[in-house]
Amino acid sequence: xxxxxxAMLLVGVLAVSVxxxxxxxxxxxxxxxxxxxxxxxKIVFAVGGAPNEIEYWKGVIAEFEKAHPGVKVELKRQAxxxxxxxxxxxxxxxxxxxxxxxxxxxxxxxxxxxxSGWLEPLDDYVKKDNYNLSAFFQSVVNLADxxxxxxxxxxxxxxxxxxxYRTDLLKKYGYSKPPETWQQLxxxxxxxxxxxxxxxxxFWGFVWQGKQYEGLVCDFVEYVYSNGGSLxxxxxxxxxxxxxxxxxxxxxxxxxxxxxxYRVSPPNTYTEMTEEPVRLTFxxxxxxxxxxxxxxxxxxxxxxxxxxxxxxxxxxxxxxGHKSAATLGGWHIGISKYSDNxxxxxxxxxxxxxxxxxxxxxMNLGWNPGRVDVYDDPAVVAKAPHLKSLRKVxxxxxxxxxxxxxxQLSQIIQKYVNAALAGKxxxxxxxxxxxxxxxxxxxxxxx
Ligand code: GLC
Numbered sequence: 001x002x003x004x005x006x007a008m009l010l011v012g013v014l015a016v017s018v019x020x021x022x023x024x025x026x027x028x029x030x031x032x033x034x035x036x037x038x039x040x041x042k043i044v045f046a047v048g049g050a051p052n053e054i055e056y057w058k059g060v061i062a063e064f065e066k067a068h069p070g071v072k073v074e075l076k077r078q079a080x081x082x083x084x085x086x087x088x089x090x091x092x093x094x095x096x097x098x099x100x101x102x103x104x105x106x107x108x109x110x111x112x113x114x115x116s117g118w119l120e121p122l123d124d125y126v127k128k129d130n131y132n133l134s135a136f137f138q139s140v141v142n143l144a145d146x147x148x149x150x151x152x153x154x155x156x157x158x159x160x161x162x163x164x165y166r167t168d169l170l171k172k173y174g175y176s177k178p179p180e181t182w183q184q185l186x187x188x189x190x191x192x193x194x195x196x197x198x199x200x201x202x203f204w205g206f207v208w209q210g211k212q213y214e215g216l217v218c219d220f221v222e223y224v225y226s227n228g229g230s231l232x233x234x235x236x237x238x239x240x241x242x243x244x245x246x247x248x249x250x251x252x253x254x255x256x257x258x259x260x261x262y263r264v265s266p267p268n269t270y271t272e273m274t275e276e277p278v279r280l281t282f283x284x285x286x287x288x289x290x291x292x293x294x295x296x297x298x299x300x301x302x303x304x305x306x307x308x309x310x311x312x313x314x315x316x317x318x319x320x321g322h323k324s325a326a327t328l329g330g331w332h333i334g335i336s337k338y339s340d341n342x343x344x345x346x347x348x349x350x351x352x353x354x355x356x357x358x359x360x361x362x363m364n365l366g367w368n369p370g371r372v373d374v375y376d377d378p379a380v381v382a383k384a385p386h387l388k389s390l391r392k393v394x395x396x397x398x399x400x401x402x403x404x405x406x407x408q409l410s411q412i413i414q415k416y417v418n419a420a421l422a423g424k425x426x427x428x429x430x431x432x433x434x435x436x437x438x439x440x441x442x443x444x445x446x447x
Pocket of ligand 1: 215
């Protein structure tokens, strides 16, 4: 992975032409691409996310429409939760609906969309426009967007789990740097929590995503891989689950202990904690440590944030003798096979992936752009320095299994990991059961 990134940086980046030329044709509603093809009409773009992200997309669309007079992009607002976003799209695609034309997909379910034949291959568009793909995170493109030799999507932003911490509180309690092991995190969290609780009864040492949903699988992957465990492995091209490995059971026991034994994470971790409640708890000054994605950085440092200027960010801790692990997340853009305006959808993709729009994402939303050239932009380095300094975290991020049945596999993992967190099953029982159901699932798919 590192090699690929280096090669890409050396290749450098060619300018990508994104804006179609001129406005011609009847009624001013058509424009032409650089290859002379007429673009016209409307596309529907489906996207979800935090409220500030939706607002930002509205601005991106307005800019696109300004650069392409007569053309319309309708924003179809989706939920924040990845599973709701997936189900909404699956509905439209199963019904072969021509809307939405273009949409964002979680890297976790891209494999399912490609295997289902729902995405328009982009190779012909890339070729026709001589579009430069070397600007993108090659390792991620090769892992997620390119399958069976065809390109189906492009990364808009790359996520990886990070540890946020309160720099002022670490200093106040005598710590010079963030924790490197999970045990150190517990010790620091307990001490800071005990001290802060005297003034603030709502204070917690460490907040993270434990509700039964996709985000819990992401957190679980991080504990498991930072203990030398794994969810499964490919053997002769077939994915084989290893969910109840001893390393995984130990990792899950630690997650349970954070809530029930060390008591540094709140009981609502397993009933309510998704990204936004976690972010808000930390941002309101009610936590010392937080596990979240890069987007939290911009919001923590916004003018109205009570923790502005008091936030540090570091790689997640690991278990002794192992390495830190961050789950690979992120969102990719692609065109529906059933779109009735694919040419315009491709023009929109090029705009979203242009240097200036990608730079805007990094500067204004704290997103880690799918284009690597943006990372070295001095303005980006000044505004979100960790995107560059933590580059290794992104390069080495651990993908969730890239299998067509990932959504079903995820449901199994979520259910049992959450049952253990809630104290309904022991980690061993939970993972034994998850392993059994995962084996059945794989059998169904491989016949
Ligand atoms: C973020 C990640 C995505 C992950 C989701 C879980 O949106 O980018 O990959 O599945 O969080 O909640």
